[in-house]
Amino acid sequence: MTDEQSDEGPITEEGLVADEAVDGPSGPTAYGVPVVDASGQEVLHPTPAQWLETVKALRDDGFCMAIDLTAVDYSAHPGRTDLPEGVEPERFEVVASFIRHDDGRRVRLRAQVPESDPVVPSLFDIFPGTEAMEREAFDLVGVRFDGHPDPTRILMPEDWEGHPLRRDVAMGRIPVQFKDAPAPR
């Protein structure tokens, strides 16, 4: 995990400022972290260390609901091109969406989480609605959420080993008569 401290630029009405800090990200930033436009949707790229701070800033800016939280295992997709400059791709990514109801603005957060230390702070104290979503992300992808009140599996049985949505877990297959084809993976 990079221990890079966020350099919070001034948060304007739009939340978008061109940050000129020397050691900060070179592109546009919002809430102190790099921001990109993904087909019309606003995507922020905090590090796991900036995760909690960014979400707090979002909440203080009127974002009232954590709509979604999930995780992606990018190990089978090397050479991603959709990350802004200065954001290093890692194996896991935690993705969370937030919404502000007064103007309907949506923001998506994507944090790169290294395989060696797949931990992100839990958002429970800010948005308790993420409790089940974080349990699901832990259960299926294996990212841990530090400070979660109930860090247990939610969909898979409690004694299950492994995390099925990781790309190195094979797709299940039921044997079918007369179809002796090999499994896809």
Add this chain to the structure above:
Amino acid sequence: MTESVAADEVDETNVSDLGSAERVLKRDETSAVLRLSEVEAAELAGDPDDPPTGTADEQRMILNMGPSHPSTHGVLRLMLEMEGETVLRSKPVIGYLHTGMEKTAEDLTYLQGPTNVTRMDYAAPLFSELSFSLAVEQLLGIDVPPRATWIRMLMCELNRAASHLLFQATNGMDVGAVSMMIYGWREREEVLRFFEKVTGLRMNHNYIRPGGVAADLHDGWQDDVRRLLELIPPRLDEYDTLLTGQPIFRERLQGVGVMTPAEALALSVTGPILRSTGYAWDLRRDQPYLAYDEVEFDVIVGTHGDAFDRYAIRLNEIRESLRIVEQILDLMPDGDYRTQDKKVTPPPRGRIDESMEALIHHFKIFTEGFHVPEGETYAAVESPRGELGCYLVSDGGPKPYRMHIRGPSFVNLQTLPHLMEGGLIADGVAVISSVDPIMGEVDR
């Protein structure tokens, strides 16, 4: 009681005082959520031959309700901490219907994707298809023809009506109005009959696909829709007579499972549960997709945030859906029902005999599938249960790299412990019913 908020009159969310969300933020044993694992629960289990002594008020019991229980809408299990008849803490235990549909989606092409997602919310299958298709179309950067958009709206609104009719049936059954079950299923069947005519299937339609819809509406569809519009509203009035004003039914639901707007927002609750608190938020009005900005409808909100408001909201949302359907009858444009982009839409059967390119496109689409540009997107629609979102990641190949469905039932289920806290176990049944979870979508 519910009130309706005209779409053009109110910009605000209709609530001045949100209340406190402190209750849902607790993480210790005073919280309504029983955070207990299976192993810990097993350790608590006593010896059946050596029952604890004392009166019921002095004992606490952990009781499992479900996974197979008539009122749990499928396979929901609740771990309840009881003191006599009173529910203190509880925990929904899910996963009994988990079939790894998000994993399956990674092995299906974008054209096969809707067959998979349609099986998630099986009471409102068209909405999952719609959010998946919208996400794929956003990544592809294609526009669907106007007729396809309006067909999608027509089908989705009828589906919303069918889903809420199913709710009326199961809700009635759960609280003891068993005859309501038969009436609700009966009216829903009429809607499904129309779906069968259009899509070929009553459920799991695979009708809304990336690029448009699978088939055009049949000749004379207007007559079928008009028949529904004549048939259902009088039946809804019958429901009002049967249930809404009925003292036993009201007694059973009023003041049960109460939630404040702040709690609902904190728990990421959407749909009728959020609106029952008086908070007017409906994606159709507030972030119009398809062509919802061209039709008139009201957003129905409640006042007390209790189970009765959730019942009344769903009943009135059927009326609003039918109002939208009525406008669609007049506004339905002519034209293509799917995009003419040859890379996405298979050629018509006749062209395959004439054109080499058509044959190649057909072969490519059905063997390899069409490639979607690299990127990630999120598309949300207002399903009968709340915000249904599809988060889609593409690596540029013919299959999604990752597909995640934000199921409203999954998120809304978190309200159960808070709604049931301090109530009777019999009220718990009414609470589960009023949350209206569809376990296929919860477990995916």
